[in-house]
Amino acid sequence: MIRYVYANDLNDFPRLKRTMFQDRADQFKARLGWEVDIDDKGEELDEYDGLNPLYVIWEKPDGTHGGSMRLLPTTGPCMVNDHFLNLTDGVRISSPLIWECTRFCLSRTAEPRTAAALMLAGGEVMSGFGVEHYVGVFDARMVRIYRMIGSSPEVLGAMGTGRDQISVGLWSFTEQARLSVAEKAGIPPETSRRWFNLAFGDLVTTDQPAQRIA
Amino acid sequence: MMHRRELILEALGQALGLEDLQESIVALRKHFRVDHLVYHWVNSAGDQYGCGTYPSDWVQRYLDQDYLRVDPVIVGCYQRFHPVDWKRLDWSSKPARSFQADAIAHxxxxxGFSVPIRGPNGQFALFTASHHCGDMEWERFTESNRRDLILIAHEFNQKALELEPGRKPEKSRNLSPREIDALTLIAMGYSRAQVAEALTISEHTLRVxxxxARSKLGALNTTHAVARALSRGLIIV
Incomplete structure (x- = not known):
C-alpha cells in the first residue's frame, strides 16, 4: 500500500523507515555511484531529509520499503534551486503550486508496478493539495521507467552521459496520465483515494456540528 | 482592467506596516464572502503576530485558554506544508471537541480551510478562511478558491517577512534572464506557442x-504578473 508520511512521523513506521533509507543507499551509492553520504547504519540521508519532507512510500505486505519519493515545497530550500540552477536555464523555480520530487527510489525487490503506484500517489497529492507541477531530479535509469508507465517528465536539462546522467524534469498530470498510471499500477482509483485519506484524514461531515459535539 | 482580488493584492504589495496587512485581510474577507480570514505567524524565537477578522473576545479567549495546544488546526499544520480542510483534521479528543464548540459559539x-507556510529559519505561518455553512457549499467554495487562497497566503507571509525589522531583501525573488525574456514576449502580445518557439523551450517548460515569475512577482495570474513587471520597470516593451 501507499503511505504518505512526513519525516517527523517516520518513527511510527520503524521498519519502513529503516528499509527506505537502506534502499536509498543501495540505489544511489551502490548502483548509481552518486556521491551521497551513508551513515554507520548503512542508511542514506541528506540535508533535505532534515527539512521534514513528505515521503510517498510503497509499503510491501511485510512492512518493508518497496519504493519511495521525497516531496518538498519549492518556496523553501530544495535540491533543484540549491544545486541544479545550471540545468534550469538559471531559473529558480519557486512557487507554492510547484513541489519538488527527489530521491525517487525503487527497492531491488520491488514489484514491477511499484513505480506506477508511486506516480499514482503523486497524482493524488497534486489533486488533493492543489499542486500543479512537480520539478524533480532523476537518474538516467528512471527515464525508461517513467516512459514505461506513461508518465514521462519534460526534461529541462541534463548533465553527464550514459548511466551517469542526472536530469531535472517537470511533471504535470492530466486526467489521462492519471488513468494510465492507475492502470499500470493495477490499483483502482478508489483504493488510491482511500490510502490518501488514511494519511490525511477523511472529509468527515460537519453538517450537524452541534449534535456531533453533544 | 484589474479584478478586485488583484487590486487588494496591489494594496498588500505596497503595505508599509502591519496595520496595512489588517486592512488588506478585511478587504479580502469581504471579497471572498466568508465569515473570517486570519493570518497567523510564529517565528523561531516564539514571537507571534496575527491579523484577521476574528472577534477580539475570541482572540483573547484563545490566548487565555492556551488553545494553541489543543487546536487541531495548529497540531495538524505545524511543520507541514499541505493545505487542509478542517474536516480532515482529528477533532475526536475531548479537548478538541470542546474547543470546536467554543469556536463555533464565538x-x-x-x-475552515488552512494553508500552512514554511518561511526561512523556522518561521511558520497559517492563513485560514472559516465559515458557517453546509459541506456542499464549503466544498464548492474551496474548489473554486483554493488556488487563490494558497497564492494569497504566501503573499501575506512574504509581506509579513519583509516588514520584519532588520530583514534584508531576498535575492530569490529576483527574476532570472529567462523569466524576463518570457514575460517581455508575452507583454508584446505573442502567443505562448510563439514565445516558447522564440526561447527554444516547450510550452510546458514555458508554463513553469x-x-x-508569477510567484516571485506576487501576482495572481499571468496578466497580473506582466502588469507588475511593467510597472516595476523589470521588463520594457
Whole structure:
C-alpha cells in the first residue's frame, strides 16, 4: 500500500523507515555511484531529509520499503534551486503550486508496478493539495521507467552521459496520465483515494456540528 | 482592467506596516464572502503576530485558554506544508471537541480551510478562511478558491517577512534572464506557442517559467504578473 508520511512521523513506521533509507543507499551509492553520504547504519540521508519532507512510500505486505519519493515545497530550500540552477536555464523555480520530487527510489525487490503506484500517489497529492507541477531530479535509469508507465517528465536539462546522467524534469498530470498510471499500477482509483485519506484524514461531515459535539 | 482580488493584492504589495496587512485581510474577507480570514505567524524565537477578522473576545479567549495546544488546526499544520480542510483534521479528543464548540459559539464557523507556510529559519505561518455553512457549499467554495487562497497566503507571509525589522531583501525573488525574456514576449502580445518557439523551450517548460515569475512577482495570474513587471520597470516593451 501507499503511505504518505512526513519525516517527523517516520518513527511510527520503524521498519519502513529503516528499509527506505537502506534502499536509498543501495540505489544511489551502490548502483548509481552518486556521491551521497551513508551513515554507520548503512542508511542514506541528506540535508533535505532534515527539512521534514513528505515521503510517498510503497509499503510491501511485510512492512518493508518497496519504493519511495521525497516531496518538498519549492518556496523553501530544495535540491533543484540549491544545486541544479545550471540545468534550469538559471531559473529558480519557486512557487507554492510547484513541489519538488527527489530521491525517487525503487527497492531491488520491488514489484514491477511499484513505480506506477508511486506516480499514482503523486497524482493524488497534486489533486488533493492543489499542486500543479512537480520539478524533480532523476537518474538516467528512471527515464525508461517513467516512459514505461506513461508518465514521462519534460526534461529541462541534463548533465553527464550514459548511466551517469542526472536530469531535472517537470511533471504535470492530466486526467489521462492519471488513468494510465492507475492502470499500470493495477490499483483502482478508489483504493488510491482511500490510502490518501488514511494519511490525511477523511472529509468527515460537519453538517450537524452541534449534535456531533453533544 | 484589474479584478478586485488583484487590486487588494496591489494594496498588500505596497503595505508599509502591519496595520496595512489588517486592512488588506478585511478587504479580502469581504471579497471572498466568508465569515473570517486570519493570518497567523510564529517565528523561531516564539514571537507571534496575527491579523484577521476574528472577534477580539475570541482572540483573547484563545490566548487565555492556551488553545494553541489543543487546536487541531495548529497540531495538524505545524511543520507541514499541505493545505487542509478542517474536516480532515482529528477533532475526536475531548479537548478538541470542546474547543470546536467554543469556536463555533464565538462565530468562527464550522468550516475552515488552512494553508500552512514554511518561511526561512523556522518561521511558520497559517492563513485560514472559516465559515458557517453546509459541506456542499464549503466544498464548492474551496474548489473554486483554493488556488487563490494558497497564492494569497504566501503573499501575506512574504509581506509579513519583509516588514520584519532588520530583514534584508531576498535575492530569490529576483527574476532570472529567462523569466524576463518570457514575460517581455508575452507583454508584446505573442502567443505562448510563439514565445516558447522564440526561447527554444516547450510550452510546458514555458508554463513553469511563467508560474515561477508569477510567484516571485506576487501576482495572481499571468496578466497580473506582466502588469507588475511593467510597472516595476523589470521588463520594457
Amino acid at each position: 462565530g468562527i464557523g464550522n468550516q 517559467y511563467i508560474e515561477s
